[in-house]
Amino acid sequence: MSLTVRWTRLLMVVLAAGFAGAAYAIRATMDGPIEQYSGAALSAAIVYTLVIVIWPPISPLPAGSTAIAYCWFIEFAQLTPIPAALSQRSWFARQLLGAQFDLIDVAWYPVGVIPLVAAHWFIRGRTRSRTDPTPALTS
Known part of the structure; x- marks a missing residue:
């Protein structure tokens, strides 16, 4: 694993922790x-x-599309009783899956990405x- 990949993954973990901290701080205040x-x-x-932690060389558009698609999948899964049942039993499941569908969240996921x-x-x-320096033009 190259040094660049390690630094990229470390930076993404720090950013994820920062985003989580910001979310909990907003929720608390x-x-x-x-x-x-x-x-x-x-x-x-x-x-x-997390998409970038899993696959650091991914391009921005596929990374963003993957993140939004995942969030939408989880949100629409909330139309079934499974996430709500799991969320009642586990704080961690509630953080990952949510508890109930909210159409407004579907619009806000791209705002974060x-x-x-x-x-x-x-x-x-x-x-x-x-x-990658631009090659010189030759006559």
Whole structure:
């Protein structure tokens, strides 16, 4: 495993912890729509970082699409009784699966992922431009 992959994974774990900390801090200090919407956006941001931990060389658009698709899958699974039953038995399951479907969350997951896709794209482009010099044009 290359040093770049290790640093990327470490950075993503730190970011995921930061997003989780922010979500819990908001939940502890606020109530209402800000808590609800930020929780959905930050949970999607956590999923994005986990996608990169699993597969560091992934491009921004597939990483973002995977994160959003996963979040939507979990949200729509809440239309079945399984997540709610698991969430009643386990705090950890409640954090991972939620308890009830909320259509507004479906709209907020991309809000948490799109800025990360943009940042990933920007950083990846700058990194590649430093390591892959443009070949000189020859006449």
